[in-house]
Amino acid sequence: MSIVVGQAPNLGPDVAGGHGSTHPDRPSRHRKMPQGMATEAVGSAVASFALVWLVLTLTAAGASAVGFGVFWVMGFLLTYGLLTWRLHGVLLMKERLATVFVWGSSLVALVPLVAIIVYVIVHGFAAVFSGFPHFFFADMSQFSSARSPVTQAGMVAAIVGTVEQVGLATIFSVPIAVLTATYLNESTGTFARVLGTVVDSMTGTPSIIAGLFVYLLWVQPHGTSGKSGLAAAMALTVLMLPFVTRSAQEVLLVVPGSLREAALALGAPQWRVVLRVVLPTARTGMVTAVILGIARVVGETAPLLLATSASSHTNWNPFRGIQSDLPLQIYSLVTQPGVNATKVAWGGAFVLVLVVLTLFTLARIVGSSRPGQRRLPWRRSKAVAA
Amino acid sequence: MTTLDGLRQGTDVGSFPASSGGAAAPATSGLPDSGASALVAREVSAWFGSHKVLERISLGMEQKKVTALIGPSGCGKSTFLRILNRMHELIPGAALSGSVHLDDVDIYDPAQQITATRLKIGMVFQRPNPFPSMTIAQNVLSGLRLSGTKVANPDALVQECLEKAGMWNETRNRLNHAGAALSGGQQQRLCIARALAVRPKVLLMDEPCSALDPISTGVIEETIKELREEVTIVIVTHNMQQAQRVSDSCALFLVDGEGMPGHIVEWGQTEQVFQDPHDPRTADYVHGRFG
Numbered sequence: 001m002s003i004v005v006g007q008a009p010n011l012g013p014d015v016a017g018g019h020g021s022t023h024p025d026r027p028s029r030h031r032k033m034p035q036g037m038a039t040e041a042v043g044s045a046v047a048s049f050a051l052v053w054l055v056l057t058l059t060a061a062g063a064s065a066v067g068f069g070v071f072w073v074m075g076f077l078l079t080y081g082l083l084t085w086r087l088h089g090v091l092l093m094k095e096r097l098a099t100v101f102v103w104g105s106s107l108v109a110l111v112p113l114v115a116i117i118v119y120v121i122v123h124g125f126a127a128v129f130s131g132f133p134h135f136f137f138a139d140m141s142q143f144s145s146a147r148s149p150v151t152q153a154g155m156v157a158a159i160v161g162t163v164e165q166v167g168l169a170t171i172f173s174v175p176i177a178v179l180t181a182t183y184l185n186e187s188t189g190t191f192a193r194v195l196g197t198v199v200d201s202m203t204g205t206p207s208i209i210a211g212l213f214v215y216l217l218w219v220q221p222h223g224t225s226g227k228s229g230l231a232a233a234m235a236l237t238v239l240m241l242p243f244v245t246r247s248a249q250e251v252l253l254v255v256p257g258s259l260r261e262a263a264l265a266l267g268a269p270q271w272r273v274v275l276r277v278v279l280p281t282a283r284t285g286m287v288t289a290v291i292l293g294i295a296r297v298v299g300e301t302a303p304l305l306l307a308t309s310a311s312s313h314t315n316w317n318p319f320r321g322i323q324s325d326l327p328l329q330i331y332s333l334v335t336q337p338g339v340n341a342t343k344v345a346w347g348g349a350f351v352l353v354l355v356v357l358t359l360f361t362l363a364r365i366v367g368s369s370r371p372g373q374r375r376l377p378w379r380r381s382k383a384v385a386a
Numbered sequence: 387m388t389t390l391d392g393l394r395q396g397t398d399v400g401s402f403p404a405s406s407g408g409a410a411a412p413a414t415s416g417l418p419d420s421g422a423s424a425l426v427a428r429e430v431s432a433w434f435g436s437h438k439v440l441e442r443i444s445l446g447m448e449q450k451k452v453t454a455l456i457g458p459s460g461c462g463k464s465t466f467l468r469i470l471n472r473m474h475e476l477i478p479g480a481a482l483s484g485s486v487h488l489d490d491v492d493i494y495d496p497a498q499q500i501t502a503t504r505l506k507i508g509m510v511f512q513r514p515n516p517f518p519s520m521t522i523a524q525n526v527l528s529g530l531r532l533s534g535t536k537v538a539n540p541d542a543l544v545q546e547c548l549e550k551a552g553m554w555n556e557t558r559n560r561l562n563h564a565g566a567a568l569s570g571g572q573q574q575r576l577c578i579a580r581a582l583a584v585r586p587k588v589l590l591m592d593e594p595c596s597a598l599d600p601i602s603t604g605v606i607e608e609t610i611k612e613l614r615e616e617v618t619i620v621i622v623t624h625n626m627q628q629a630q631r632v633s634d635s636c637a638l639f640l641v642d643g644e645g646m647p648g649h650i651v652e653w654g655q656t657e658q659v660f661q662d663p664h665d666p667r668t669a670d671y672v673h674g675r676f677g
Contacts, residue, residue, distance in 0.1 A: 272531075
């Protein structure tokens with residue numbers, strides 16, 4: 001919170017320059033970044049760019065863009081450090097360099113994420129929107145990878161498959177996950193601790209193992225009719241179950257113990273306390289946990305490879321016959337020859353990223369619908385009590 | 387039968403079940419001499435693991451009276467209070483001996499259902515804890531819903547309980563608003579209304595005003611005084627003035643030293659405990675000279 005009313009306390013050397021509003025009634029906003037800091041940073045960046053460029057040109061040493069960038073960053077740190085040291089002393093130099101490192105690292109972490117999204121949008125956009133809305137309503141039966149144009153491709157088979165498989169996996173896993181989380185939270189026995197450890201280690205299960213598990217247990221015994229949307233849903237359930245259990249348990253942990261006590265003191269049996277007080281209090285967090293669980297498995301490919309496979313025709317029935325889905329469709333297209341197949345694959349990736357992004361946004365909206373409560377309930381209750 | 391530890395001569399808690407008067411402190415006019423205790427603790431000792439926190443507490447809490455438990459922090463008042471409606475055993479490693487009788491029925495008798503006991507002996511906690519997922523009206527009725535009790539006219543009950551808790555006028559137009567949106571004092575009164583809705587015989591209050599401002603405290607004290615007509619109240623408080631203002635009788639808990647269990651030093655009518663204490667430690671404590 002950077003809004004301080006009237007005569008502000010001195011918040012540190014960097015902020016000292018910013019206080020003293022001329023209007024005592026009006027809050028004065030303290031600048032996060034002190035004056036001069038931006039100038040010095042930009043100046044150092046320009047200076048180091050020029051320096052590196054000059055050195056590389058004079059020495060006639062060729063450098064790739066990446067190499068240039070590395071030299072530039074090193075030069076910037078050197079220039080900026082030297083400048084702040086001369087201007088403000090060692091203490092502030094350390095502070096500013098630390099700031100630069102923290103900001104820089106976060107930017108570096110963002111780069112691959114943004115790159116993936118941008119890349120998928122750039123490459124997938126054409127396939128998705130060139131024959132809009134054909135891409136969302138047709139299946140792949142018109143499309144042959146060698147000759148067909150991109151506009152004849154359609155993802156409806158894959159979309160239907162993904163929705164049904166993930167939906168089934170959600171129906172299978174969520175009740176078990178919520179009940180398990182409740183048990184882990186309410187019980188302190190030895191079995192609960194063992195189960196907690198098992199759930200923890202299950203979250204680390206390699207996804208191909210989940211696929212193998214379903215393959216051996218379901219697909220192989222059923223022979224030729226073994227591969228189906230149902231098998232895929234089962235494989236996804238194996239992955240989703242521990243993930244949702246863990247998140248749900250975290251959410252339940254945050255429900256204040258005082259509410260449980262209050263309910264018990266009213267003469268409630270434990271199951272009613274859980275059903276009527278604990279779970280309703282954790283409701284929004286639970287929904288977030290489920291959505292994040294869905295987002296976690298919707299893009300899984302490895303377990304599906306053994307449970308079903310890509311097909312060009314739409315199969316609405318997940319219980320019978322091969323049912324395609326987005327990850328497998330993308331995988332299948334990429335392995336086919338022809339430039340257009342790859343383009344369509346990018347289109348599929350675009351749809352998949354869109355689905356995941358929507359789910360995450362939904363999770364954020366649901367999760368923040370009652371702000372502060374889920375994350376810091378004890379702090380909130382104190383604030384209310386005060 | 388002298389049962390209490392640490393008694394000094396002249397303290398009147400020697401005869402038990404505790405009646406209002408003893409040899410040293412004759413019955414005051416305010417208390418009926420019969421003194422049929424609604425809730426009686428006999429020889430209650432409590433442990434957390436191997437650490438003993440209460441040493442053979444015997445105390446009678448009379449019907450339709452307010453009993454205050456006072457004493458310094460960590461002397462076991464809250465633990466004792468929680469023993470009175472079987473909340474103590476929720477804590478892992480907690481153990482106790484002795485017995486607690488509600489109208490001559492031992493609430494620790496294995497034949498007694500815990501949930502039924504807690505329905506009869508309600509509790510209000512230090513921090514207001516209305517259920518955040520429920521509205522004001524739902525909060526009031528939550529005890530009934532949670533215990534699976536059907537009620538013929540829920541609206542009337544909501545009004546009655548909120549009136550008793552002294553907050554009907556403030557909340558009558560927003561019964562369907564979230565209970566957590568109320569102020570701290572209102573939340574605490576909502577918790578009292580919630581506890582009253584199941585019509586308990588005894589109401590335990592664990593420092594119900596310690597998180598509240600003086601005005602809210604005053605309102606709650608008024609509520610306590612009015613509730614005395616229909617329910618036995620046991621209140622833990624750190625506030626000497628509050629104990630004097632609201633209680634009929636008063637018990638002082640003390641510990642003798644670090645790691646020692648808490649015990650009752652003096653028990654008697656509030657007036658006597660504050661004006662004419664028999665034990666010098668009581669005089670020191672109620673006048674703020676130690677503890």
